[in-house]
Amino acid sequence: MRSADGLLEVGFMRAVFDNLGAGVFVVDTTGRLTSCNPRAEQLLGRRKEQMLGHDMHDLLRRRRDGDTIPRSESGPLTVLESDQPVEGSEELFLRGDGSLVPVIWAATPLRHEGRPEGAVIVFHDFSLHRDAAEQTAAYLAALEGLTARLTMVAEVSKVLISALDTPEMLNRLAGLLVPDMGDWVAVDIRTAEHSGEMRRVTVRTTGDQEAAEALTGPLPSLPESSRSPAVQTLRSAEPVFLDAHALAEQPDSPLASAHRDLFDRLGGSCAVVVPLHTRRQVFGALTVARVAPDASYSEAEVFVLADIARRAGLVMEAAELSEQQRHVAEIMQRQLLTPLPQVDHLTLAARYRPAESAAEIGGDWYDSFLLSDGALTMVIGDVVGHDLKAAAHMAEVRNMLRALAWDRTEPPSLVMRRLDEAMTHTSDAPMATCVFARIEGPEGGPWQLRWVNAGHPPPLLVTTDGHARFLEGGHGPLLGLNSALHLGLSWPDSYADLPPRSTLLLYTDGLVESRTRDIEAGLAMLRRHAAALADRDVEDFLDELLERIDPSGDDVAMLVLRTPEAGVGAGDEEAPPQHAHSPAAANRGAPGSRVEDTPVRDTSEPA
Known part of the structure; x- marks a missing residue:
C-alpha cells in the first residue's frame, strides 16, 4: 500500500512487517487474503502462495477440536462489518502441518481516500505463555505495542502527506516520535541548499517543553570538516548511532558544540542521528535520544527512523520544487x-x-x-x-x-x-x-x-x-x-x-x-x-x-x-x-x- 504521494513504499512497509515481531495479514472487503508478511508465514508454517487469494475465515479459523467455526461467530473479520478497530485473544489458527496455534490479534480498518479497502490484521503466537498470569501480562503488552506501532505508522503517514508547510510537518513529526521512539527529538535543517547556514526548527521532549523550545533558532554554520558523528551525517547522508562513548567525546566545531548542548540541557544516554535527505541533497538531520542509563536502539529502530527521515526529506524536496514552480509562475504572470x-x-x-x-x-x-x-x-x-x-x-x-x-x-x-x-x-x-x-x-x-x-x-x-x-x-x-x-x-x-x-x-x-x-x-x-x-x-x-x-x-x-x-x-x-x-x-x-x-x-x- 502506498499514499498518492508515494510516501509509504516497500522499504517502509517491510520495516514494519519484519520488525513488529508479529504476523501481519491484509484482507480485502470480502475477507480474502491479499498480502502477508514473512512472520505470518513462519507462525503458520505456510507459504504465502498457499494463503493469498483464500478466504481467511475458511482457511485458518478453527475450534480446539479442529472443527470449522461458523462465520457468524465473532473474530478478526468483524472489523469489516463494524469499520472499527477490534482485538482479541480467544482465537486458534490452523497451521500448515494441521496443528493449531493460539494467537492474540488486533484488526484495523483499511481505508484509502475515504473508501473502505479491507483491513489489516496483526497477530502473535500466544502458545509460549504457560500460566495465566504470564498470559495476561503478555497479552496486554502485545496489544499495547501493536496498537502503538500501528497508530504511529498511520500518524506519520498522515503528517507527511497533509502538513501545509515544512516547519509544521517537522514539528508534528517530532511530536509523534516522542515518547514512542525517544525521550526527546530535535530537527536541524540547512537554510539553503548550497549554504552552510543551519537552523534548529523544533525540539520536542517528554520533559520541560519550554526549556526545549529555548534551544531552537539559528545554529553555527556547517564546518568544512569535522570528526563529530552528528555533523558527519549531514555530509554523508548516513544514519549515526551515538552511545555513551561517542557522547563523551569533546566537540571539535561550533556546530558539534551546539548539538552536544542538547544532551547537556535535556539529558541522554544514547541517540540516533538520521539525515533528512533525498538523492539530490541533504536538508538536515533528525536527532532522537533516550535518557535512561541502560537505554539503547535496535538495528530495526535505526532503520525505521532513517526511513522516516528519508520520507520527510522527500516531502521537503517536493515543497521546495513546488515553491520554485510557484515563483516561476508568478513571475510569468506578472510579466503579462x-x-x-x-x-x-x-x-x-x-x-x-x-x-x-x-x-x-x-x-x-x-x-x-x-x-x-x-x-x-x-x-x-x-x-x-x-x-x-x-x-x-x-x-x-x-x-x-x-x-x-x-x-x-x-x-x-x-x-x-x-x-x-x-x-x-x-x-x-x-x-x-x-x-x-x-x-x-x-x-x-x-x-x-x-x-x-x-x-x-x-x-x-x-x-x-x-x-x-x-x-x-x-x-x-x-x-x-x-x-x-x-x-x-x-x-x-x-x-x-x-x-x-x-x-x-x-x-x-x-x-x-x-x-x-x-x-x-x-x-x-x-x-x-x-x-x-x-x-x-x-x-x-x-x-x-x-x-x-x-x-x-x-x-x-x-x-x-x-x-x-x-x-x-x-x-x-x-x-x-x-x-x-x-x-x-x-x-x-x-x-x-x-x-x-x-x-x-x-x-x-x-x-
Missing part, C-alpha cells in the same frame, strides 16, 4: 500584467492576487489595450489548470487574443470564433473561459459596452446610485470546445449602456467561489459589497472588495472601468500625453484614441 491604458477620461484599475498554494496558481489573466480602430478592449480570462503549464497556456491564449483582435476590425463574437479555432488547430492549450469586451462611443460619451462571454462569470455593472446588476448576456461555449467538437455554436454579441460615473467590474471565479462557499453565494456577496462601494475611486473600490470578500485558495484577477461624468472629455483642446509606442499615437484624432499608461498594482509581495 502590462500597464493599463487610460482613454478619454475613462479610468482603469486592476488587481492580481496569487493563490495561497503553489498547486492552485496558474491560468487567470486580465488585459486591456487599444484596437486599430481606436476602441478600448477589456479582457478577463482563466485557462483550465492550476500549475506552471496552465500559466504557460494562459500566456499563449492571451497573446493569440491580442493578435486576433488587432488583426481586423470586427465584433467580439467573430474574434471569439477565430480564437476558438486558433486554440483548436495551432495550440495545445486546454479549455478556457473569457470575457472579451469593446468600450465604444465618441469622445466625452455616451459610452456603450459590447461584449461576448465564453463560459466566464458575468461582468458586474454598478451605477453611481449603488444599483448593481450582472450582465448575463453574450454567453457562449467555453473556448477550446466549439471548433474541436464541431458543435456549431456561437458567441452572441451583447450590448449595454455605461451610464456616467458607472463602474464595470470583470473578475475571475477565485473572487466568488471557494471550497467553503458556492458560486451563487459568492456572486450575491460580490454584488452587495460592490453596490456599497459605488462612490469609492477605482483603486479603493478594488482594495475594499478584496478585503471584504477575502478570497482564499484560487488565484484572483480583477479589472475595473469607471466612466466619467456626462460630457467630460468632449471638446478637450489638448489630449493627455501619449507614448510614442502606443496604438493611439498612430490613430490620433480617432474616437477613444487618447491613451496613457497606468501602472498596475497586485496584492502579493514582489517576486
